[in-house]
Every structure is written in structure tokens, then in C-alpha cells.
Amino acid sequence: MTASPAAYLLLHLFLRLTAKTCWQCLQDGGQFCLDNNQCIVDVLTIETKCNRIVDLPINCPSVPALQYAYDDDFVRNTVLPVIAATGTDNPQKCLDNQLPSMKVYKRREANCSSLFSDVTCSGYTGIDFDRKVIVLSVRGSHGDHQYYDLWKIGNFNGTVPFLNIGRVTKKFNDNFESLWYSGLGEDLQNLIDAYPDYQLWITGYSMGASIALLTSAFIAQTGMSSPYNMKVILFGCPRCTDYDFAMWHSTNFPYSYHIIHAHDYAPRLPFFDNIDNTTLYHPRSEVWYNNDMREGDSFVICEQADQPFCSSQVQNLSNADHAHYFNMDLYRWSADGCPKNKEDYRPIAESAVKNGKTFSYDLLIVILGAVIIFL
Ligand SMILES: *[C@@H]1O[C@H](CO)[C@@H](O)[C@H](O)[C@H]1NC(C)=O
Numbered sequence: 326m327t328a329s330p331a332a333y334l335l336l337h338l339f340l341r342l343t344a345k346t347c348w349q350c351l352q353d354g355g356q357f358c359l360d361n362n363q364c365i366v367d368v369l370t371i372e373t374k375c376n377r378i379v380d381l382p383i384n385c386p387s388v389p390a391l392q393y394a395y396d397d398d399f400v401r402n403t404v405l406p407v408i409a410a411t412g413t414d415n416p417q418k419c420l421d422n423q424l425p426s427m428k429v430y431k432r433r434e435a436n437c438s439s440l441f442s443d444v445t446c447s448g449y450t451g452i453d454f455d456r457k458v459i460v461l462s463v464r465g466s467h468g469d470h471q472y473y474d475l476w477k478i479g480n481f482n483g484t485v486p487f488l489n490i491g492r493v494t495k496k497f498n499d500n501f502e503s504l505w506y507s508g509l510g511e512d513l514q515n516l517i518d519a520y521p522d523y524q525l526w527i528t529g530y531s532m533g534a535s536i537a538l539l540t541s542a543f544i545a546q547t548g549m550s551s552p553y554n555m556k557v558i559l560f561g562c563p564r565c566t567d568y569d570f571a572m573w574h575s576t577n578f579p580y581s582y583h584i585i586h587a588h589d590y591a592p593r594l595p596f597f598d599n600i601d602n603t604t605l606y607h608p609r610s611e612v613w614y615n616n617d618m619r620e621g622d623s624f625v626i627c628e629q630a631d632q633p634f635c636s637s638q639v640q641n642l643s644n645a646d647h648a649h650y651f652n653m654d655l656y657r658w659s660a661d662g663c664p665k666n667k668e669d670y671r672p673i674a675e676s677a678v679k680n681g682k683t684f685s686y687d688l689l690i691v692i693l694g695a696v697i698i699f700l
């Protein structure tokens with residue numbers, strides 16, 4: 326009796342595919358199939374029909390523990406103003422309008438370009454005695470010169486080692502150092518010394534999110550504070566860390582969320598450092614809102630760390646989605662000091678016209694970034 330190919334395959338699969346965990350599976354040289362949660366051991370000879378394969382331990386399915394769960398309401402109503410407050414020279418105005426018990430300790434601004442003298446990075450530290458929280462929040466990029474600087478140095482100066490953790494994009498490390506040593510680090514140390522039992526929130530938007538990510542790692546690795554005492558919340562964060570860094574951060578930070586609005590282009594870039602030939606990864610956990618982020622809109626807590634899952638599945642990217650988080654036009658609301666009437670600051674088509682210049686430079690980054698990705 327000769328076995329039919331199908332029967333053979335079934336027997337073969339039965340013997341080969343076991344219920345090993347994803348980690349164990351990868352460790353044994355297999356690949357983990359998310360379609361059926363099975364380990365494909367003999368990856369070379371089995372013709373598999375699996376659509377969603379995990380081949381990196383960082384992407385083995387897992388979600389944050391319950392006590393560190395994501396809370397839309399907290400991020401929408403409390404973290405959003407902490408981030409939006411970075412948008413002007415007077416962050417207190419935004420906090421007064423939205424989070425009256427939070428007080429700015431010090432705002433810092435530092436030159437952060439080797440190409441232009443008018444390019445700065447900025448952020449502030451603050452304290453909230455009611456919430457027993459210390460915040461550190463970093464502003465996103467702004468202005469044509471900064472976009473050019475980020476593109477040029479970001480894409481052509483590669484990655485550098487970061488505190489024995491892994492490699493990070495040199496441009497973001499330079500910006501982190503400029504800001505940190507301009508006084509922001511000292512300010513934070515002062516606050517931690519004075520209120521050692523307070524929780525620490527590290528936040529930022531866009532380029533500021535990348536700087537905040539490195540800042541959180543610096544704080545943990547130098548022992549300034551435990552990652553168990555920190556909440557890291559990032560909006561529209563560009564990739565800036567290698568696999569080792571992403572793995573380290575994912576393993577050590579129980580509460581770290583980077584939020585992605587629909588087709589926002591920024592978190593999708595860059596993909597690869599082609600100077601040092603290093604693939605870049607986001608640390609966990611991605612929160613993806615594939616909608617307008619209105620109140621009540623759905624979101625996904627990605628069970629994988631980074632591509633090709635969750636937000637990385639959509640191909641057409643958007644500039645407008647980068648400017649709009651939680652159904653707010655971040656730039657306008659932020660520039661006006663976060664007025665209480667949020668309805669006046671909902672995204673409108675007109676704002677894309679107003680920001681025409683920003684739009685074109687952002688687009689330049691996308692196009693050139695894409696060229697590099699596909700080289
Ligand atoms: C940045 O550098 C310029 C000179 O290149 C200087 O005038 C300016 O004060 C510096 N700004 C900050 C925030 O240090």
C-alpha cells in the first residue's frame with residue numbers, strides 16, 4: 326500500500342508540529358506559525374501554507390501584563406496634554422488648561438544640529454503632587470532645517486552603540502545628548518532626589534518620541550530610576566533602535582507603549598541603517614488605531630513587536646495621520662496652549678493646506694526614506 330502524498334504530509338506534520346512555545350520553537354531553529362500556533366521545525370523541506378510566520382523571538386506573541394494594561398482614556402486625556410505642552414516656549418499654559426495640578430519644573434532648549442545654527446531640540450520636566458508623578462516630555466521636530474538635518478544625518482550617519490544595550494540611530498543619540506546635557510538630565514535628577522517615590526512618565530511625539538525612548542533607556546541603565554517605576558508613552562515614534570536594543574527595552578519596560586495613528590508614515594521609517602547594515606526595530610508595545618482616533622474608536626495592542634505585523638501591514642502612508650493624534654490637530658492645539666475647547670482643534674482638511682510647507686518636506690523625507698529602504 327502506498328500512502329497518498331496528502332496522508333504522508335499529514336503524518337509528517339503530525340510528527341513534526343508540536344505545541345512547543347514560540348520561543349522554544351525559534352530556539353530550536355524552527356519558525357512559529359501564528360495561523361495555528363504551531364512550530365514549523367523543518368522550515369526548508371515542508372511546503373508551508375502559513376500566512377503569518379514569526380521568525381524572530383521579539384515577535385513571539387505576548388501582551389503586557391494586566392497591571393500595565395493600556396488605557397485609552399488615560400493617554401487621550403492626560404498624556405496628550407503632557408505631550409502637546411512641548412509645542413510652545415510656555416508649556417505651563419497648556420498644562421494649566423488641561424492638567425492644572427501639573428507644574429513645569431524647567432523647560433530646556435538646546436542646539437541640536439551640526440548643519441544649522443537655528444535647529445534646536447526641546448523638552449521639559451514637570452511635577453504633579455496630586456498624581457505623585459514626575460514627567461519628562463520631548464518636543465517633535467519642526468522647521469525645514471530640522472527636517473533636512475534629520476533626513477541627512479539620520480540616513481547617512483548610521484547607528485552608534487548605546488550603553489551596552491544595542492545600537493541606536495546616531496542622529497537621535499546626538500539629539501538626546503544635546504538635550505540631556507543642556508540641563509534636562511540634571512533637572513530630572515533633582516526631581517527624583519526630591520521625590521524618590523513618585524512615578525516617572527517619559528513621553529514625546531515624533532522625533533521627540535525617539536529621544537524619549539533613548540531617554541527612558543538611559544534612565545534605567547544608569548540606575549536613575551527603575552523601569553518598573555516608569556511609564557513610557559510615545560506618539561508617532563520613528564524607528565531608531567536595533568534588534569538588541571528593542572529586545573532589551575521590551576524585556577525591561579513593563580509599561581511602554583508607542584501609539585500609531587492609522588497610516589502615519591513616521592513610525593514606519595526608517596527600516597534599515599544602510600551605513601552599518603543594521604535592521605531597525607520598534608520595542609514593544611505598538612498600539613495601532615486604524616481610524617480617526619475619535620473617542621470610543623477601536624485599537625489593537627500588537628502582540629508582535631514590529632514588522633511585518635499590525636501597522637506594518639498597510640502600504641500607503643500618510644502625512645496627515647502623523648499630524649493628527651486622538652482626533653486633534655496637534656500643531657494648532659499645541660501652539661495655542663491647549664485651549665479647553667477641543668472641538669475647535671479637530672483635524673480639518675484646511676490644516677493640510679496651512680501646513681503646506683511642512684507637508685512637502687515631510688514628503689521629501691518619505692520619498693528619500695523609501696528610496697533608501699528599497700535600495
Ligand atoms: C545655538 O547656537 C547659536 C550660535 O550658533 C547661539 O546663538 C544660540 O544661543 C544657541 N542656542 C541655544 C539654545 O543654545
Ligand SMILES: *[C@@H]1O[C@H](CO)[C@@H](O)[C@H](O)[C@H]1NC(C)=O
Nearest residue numbers: 438439478481482495496499
Ligand atoms: C556624518 O558623517 C559625515 C561623513 O562621514 C561626517 O563628515 C560628519 O561629521 C558626520 N556628522 C555627524 C553629525 O555625525
Ligand SMILES: *[C@@H]1O[C@H](CO)[C@@H](O)[C@H](O)[C@H]1NC(C)=O
Nearest residue numbers: 483484598599600601602603
Ligand atoms: C554594508 O553593506 C554594503 C553593501 O553590501 C557594504 O558595501 C558596506 O561595506 C557594509 N557596511 C558595513 C559597515 O559593513
Ligand SMILES: *[C@@H]1O[C@H](CO)[C@@H](O)[C@H](O)[C@H]1NC(C)=O
Nearest residue numbers: 587588639640641642643646
Ligand atoms: C490606502 O489604501 C486603501 C485601499 O486602497 C484606502 O482605502 C485608504 O484610504 C488609503 N489610505 C491612505 C492614507 O492613503
